[in-house]
Amino acid sequence: MAPATVLRFMQKTAEDKALRQALEALLGVGDGNISSEAELDAAETEALKGERAPTVAAFAAQNGFAFAAEDLVAVVEAFQRHQAGELSDAEFATLLGVADGGDAASLALSANPLKRLTSYLGKTYLGLG
Numbered sequence: 001m002a003p004a005t006v007l008r009f010m011q012k013t014a015e016d017k018a019l020r021q022a023l024e025a026l027l028g029v030g031d032g033n034i035s036s037e038a039e040l041d042a043a044e045t046e047a048l049k050g051e052r053a054p055t056v057a058a059f060a061a062q063n064g065f066a067f068a069a070e071d072l073v074a075v076v077e078a079f080q081r082h083q084a085g086e087l088s089d090a091e092f093a094t095l096l097g098v099a100d101g102g103d104a105a106s107l108a109l110s111a112n113p114l115k116r117l118t119s120y121l122g123k124t125y126l127g128l129g
Contacts, residue, residue: 002067002068002071003071003074003075003078003095003096003097004096004097004098005065005066005067005071006060006065006067006071006072006074006075007075007096007098008065009060009063009065009067010034010035010036010075011035012035012063012065013032013033013034013035013039014033014035014036014039019032019063020032020033022059023056023059026052026055026056026059027044027047027048027052027056028047028052029041029043029044029046029047030043030044030047034048036079037079037082037083040076040079045076045079045080048072048073048076049073049076049077053069053070053072053073054069056069056072057069057071057072060072075096078092078095078096
């Protein structure tokens with residue numbers, strides 16, 4: 001469930017201007033929108049994978065998204081690997097816990113709050129619907 005929480009936090013940065021601005025200030029790079037591969041730039045990626053990961057995880061927890069720094073790093077690395085072509089869409093979805101039995105065409109809704117996120121990921125990364 002931790003990757004799902006990280007993903008919900010990341011998606012929230014696209015929707016919540018105050019959260020995005022606070023994250024931008026915290027990272028010191030980028031625009032604070034880390035909601036997708038397209039929005040996550042190289043400087044943000046390195047900051048999120050580096051020494052700022054624990055600080056970002058603590059910031060996320062203060063905003064209702066509890067996950068470990070290691071979970072954040074794992075999700076950011078998955079974004080990075082998928083963007084580089086090292087992970088197929090199916091592998092990417094499975095790694096993030098949004099695929100049903102490894103079938104990228106069939107996204108599972110593990111909880112109602114994930115419905116919107118699942119739809120977003122399916123459309124954005126897997127070309128569904």
